[in-house]
Amino acid sequence: MRNFEKNRKLILSKLEIGEKDFLGKGVESFVYGYGENQVVRILKEGNPKYLRSLRELQESISRSDLPVKTSLITDVGELNGTTYTVERRMEGQNLSKIFDTYSSEQKETVLRQYFDLPIELTKVDVEGFEFGQMVDTKDKVSANGWQTFLLKKVKQKTDLVREQLEKDVLGFEGKLGVFTRLVDTKLGGVEKNLVHGDYFYDNVMANREARITGILDFSGWTTVVGDFRLDVCGAIIFLEHSEKFVKYQQLLTEIAKSRYGEDIVWFIDFYRIYYSLFLSDSYLYLRPLYDWCVKNLNDENLWRRVG
Numbered sequence: 001m002r003n004f005e006k007n008r009k010l011i012l013s014k015l016e017i018g019e020k021d022f023l024g025k026g027v028e029s030f031v032y033g034y035g036e037n038q039v040v041r042i043l044k045e046g047n048p049k050y051l052r053s054l055r056e057l058q059e060s061i062s063r064s065d066l067p068v069k070t071s072l073i074t075d076v077g078e079l080n081g082t083t084y085t086v087e088r089r090m091e092g093q094n095l096s097k098i099f100d101t102y103s104s105e106q107k108e109t110v111l112r113q114y115f116d117l118p119i120e121l122t123k124v125d126v127e128g129f130e131f132g133q134m135v136d137t138k139d140k141v142s143a144n145g146w147q148t149f150l151l152k153k154v155k156q157k158t159d160l161v162r163e164q165l166e167k168d169v170l171g172f173e174g175k176l177g178v179f180t181r182l183v184d185t186k187l188g189g190v191e192k193n194l195v196h197g198d199y200f201y202d203n204v205m206a207n208r209e210a211r212i213t214g215i216l217d218f219s220g221w222t223t224v225v226g227d228f229r230l231d232v233c234g235a236i237i238f239l240e241h242s243e244k245f246v247k248y249q250q251l252l253t254e255i256a257k258s259r260y261g262e263d264i265v266w267f268i269d270f271y272r273i274y275y276s277l278f279l280s281d282s283y284l285y286l287r288p289l290y291d292w293c294v295k296n297l298n299d300e301n302l303w304r305r306v307g
Contacts, residue, residue, distance in 0.1 A: 003082075007082035008030060011079050023039065028043060029041045029044060033089070039088075040086055041085045042082065042084045043085070046078075050135065050136060051085060054218075057135055060124065066117075068215060069205075073085045074086050090214040092207040094201075094204070095204050096201045099206075106210035109210050110206055110211070114201070115236075118232050118235060121228065124193075126225045127192060129192070129225045130225065131148070132149040133224055134223060146187060146190040147183050149226065150226075150274065154274070157278050157280060158281075160284065161281050161290075165297075169298055170298055186266075186270070192226070193226065193228040194223070195224050196217075199235050199238075201239070230271055272296055273296065273302065276292070
């Protein structure tokens with residue numbers, strides 16, 4: 001950490017960035033304003049090869065005529081082993097931070113916009129990729145079909161915490177068997193589309209006029225080629241992680257039914273199970289999220305609905 005602090009200051013000096021430009025920090029990075037339209041992210045741990053691969057993906061997405069801005073790395077640098085990126089500065093604030101400033105009418109308007117965006121991602125050309133993860137990461141899984149990807153990814157993730165899942169989830173092995181059967185029988189014929197994979201209120205930006213301005217965090221770990229309905233369903237499912245959004249689940253579910261047909265309700269349940277398996281390794285890093293996964297996996301009514 002001492003070397004990181006030293007290198008962070010050297011990077012700031014090199015780029016002529018002052019502490020007054022500091023925007024915030026998280027678990028992984030420090031972020032600074034850089035000029036009028038960019039930010040610099042100094043990473044506590046960063047793999048330049050991965051970031052350059054991610055940059056290529058983000059550039060492809062940015063050329064796809066989407067109605068909002070998307071994350072875009074414009075440069076990757078390194079100084080004494082500390083990696084930093086120069087990125088497009090996004091307009092607005094995270095939806096979760098600005099949402100309470102809106103009127104009731106504005107809240108519904110902005111959530112309808114939020115729900116419209118996953119289908120826009122189908123404009124991005126992904127034919128050159130296999131199903132699955134698009135960026136070179138240490139956990140990359142890809143396959144020649146969506147079904148194969150789902151099963152391989154779930155096995156990879158659950159194997160990391162299998163012993164704990166077997167303790168916490170009643171009949172875990174049997175439920176994995178049911179999940180496999182559902183994938184084999186219900187998920188055929190999926191066409192290739194870009195899927196954000198972590199689409200929820202903290203990964204979109206909005207302005208004071210209650211207009212969505214951007215989508216954040218296209219990443220090597222969650223962004224995949226596959227079923228666009230994963231984002232449609234995630235946009236609804238993940239609302240329940242915040243009291244301010246959960247009451248809008250029914251509204252968006254009704255919109256989904258009118259847009260995609262009654263069958264979308266089954267997919268919401270199915271992808272709830274998928275996300276609960278996919279995120280089960282959160283036992284290792286975020287216990288409340290793991291508890292949410294276990295709650296879903298122990299919900300016998302949920303399994304009856306999909307089965």
